[in-house]
Amino acid sequence: MSKWLFAICFSLVSQLAVAAVDIQKDNLYPVVEMDTSMGKIVMELDRTRAPITVDNFLTYVVKGEYDNTIFHRVIADFVVQGGGLDPNYKERPEGKPIFNESGNGLSNETGTIAMARENDPHSAIRQFYFNVADNKKLDPSSRRWGYAVFGEVTEGMDVLQKMSQVPTGENSELHWQDVPLTPIILKKATLLPRK
Numbered sequence: 001m002s003k004w005l006f007a008i009c010f011s012l013v014s015q016l017a018v019a020a021v022d023i024q025k026d027n028l029y030p031v032v033e034m035d036t037s038m039g040k041i042v043m044e045l046d047r048t049r050a051p052i053t054v055d056n057f058l059t060y061v062v063k064g065e066y067d068n069t070i071f072h073r074v075i076a077d078f079v080v081q082g083g084g085l086d087p088n089y090k091e092r093p094e095g096k097p098i099f100n101e102s103g104n105g106l107s108n109e110t111g112t113i114a115m116a117r118e119n120d121p122h123s124a125i126r127q128f129y130f131n132v133a134d135n136k137k138l139d140p141s142s143r144r145w146g147y148a149v150f151g152e153v154t155e156g157m158d159v160l161q162k163m164s165q166v167p168t169g170e171n172s173e174l175h176w177q178d179v180p181l182t183p184i185i186l187k188k189a190t191l192l193p194r195k
Contacts, residue, residue: 032045032061032190035186042154045058056126066186076132077133080130108135108139110131111152115148
């Protein structure tokens, strides 16, 4: 009897765990809402062009890994970057790097979201950025890898433009440039129910 009860409980817990990380694998264009300290941003992701990147990003979203993080790099007429640090500038846990899908036909145009990375083209993990200008120089060419775009903003472009204009400076502790003087918080990222 206790074996059956254990099996039922284990099955229920397993189902809840799977449901907790449901990234809508069969939804080609999932929608994510970001509630920030400056307003809401809604974006539609493109799994047809960037399946690895979308799955990676949504796993962080669904697990709540982007909640209470900051946009730590803001450059007017360029990008608004975040997703990797808490408000105390401590790195959040990271998974493994993903394959660079920058050759997918999507361009770093105003209002798109893409993966940040190091010099290694396949080093993107969890940090992302929004393009607040047309940044075609971030697209791939025959000589270099680009930065993988995986979606576009459908609501809240005005919020992103406001973010891109905040005063920034050097963070003396980390020796980083372009850090907002007043932190911009990503309070919560949510995968919205499919329509």
